[in-house]
Amino acid sequence: MKIYLVGMPGSGKTTFGKKLADRLMLTFVDLDHEIEKFVNKSIPEIFVDHGENFFRETESRLLAEWAASNTNFVMATGGGAPCFFYGMDVINNSGLSIFLDVPIAELMARVASQSNRPLLDANSEEREKTLIKLLETRLSCYKKAHITVVKPDLEKLLEAIHFNSKYRQR
Numbered sequence: 001m002k003i004y005l006v007g008m009p010g011s012g013k014t015t016f017g018k019k020l021a022d023r024l025m026l027t028f029v030d031l032d033h034e035i036e037k038f039v040n041k042s043i044p045e046i047f048v049d050h051g052e053n054f055f056r057e058t059e060s061r062l063l064a065e066w067a068a069s070n071t072n073f074v075m076a077t078g079g080g081a082p083c084f085f086y087g088m089d090v091i092n093n094s095g096l097s098i099f100l101d102v103p104i105a106e107l108m109a110r111v112a113s114q115s116n117r118p119l120l121d122a123n124s125e126e127r128e129k130t131l132i133k134l135l136e137t138r139l140s141c142y143k144k145a146h147i148t149v150v151k152p153d154l155e156k157l158l159e160a161i162h163f164n165s166k167y168r169q170r
Helices: 013-024 031-039 043-068 087-094 104-111 124-142 154-168
Strands: 002-006 027-030 073-076 096-101 147-150
Touching: 002 013, 002 087, 013 027, 013 073, 013 154, 027 031, 031 043, 031 073, 043 087, 087 096, 096 154, 104 124, 147 154
Parallel strands: 002 073, 002 096, 027 073, 096 147
Antiparallel strands: none
16 A cells, blocks of 8 residues: 655655554655655755756656555655646555645744745745745645645544445455
């Protein structure tokens, strides 16, 4: 089983992904971490040294490689991974996608102290505008996920996966 968590920066993909993988006894994959290992640079360094296009191409390549692998996993995708180079199609064709739908105010609180998010490297007012614009741009992509979990917690995710597994076996 391949499970992909998609959603905005700060929606909890990594936090819930680790817990979910542990609970389901699956490998946890953080796509951003895989990119950093592949390029041997941090995400901010990749953006500065190579630009967003290079980052998105690398992200897409690694997403496709993991999707084609025989490994079962829970993956925390980057916030933009599903929205570039047909990423959501790759995700939906290879596993179960779950959109973690979190309100902007909660996203703001979560990303305020994080410095590893190049697209959100701004003051509070600009960060909120950027988050709103990103959500407007990406929401139609995220809504293609098999499951949407609003204000997610671990139990809601497990319940959604359990329900979807039974539904898909029909």
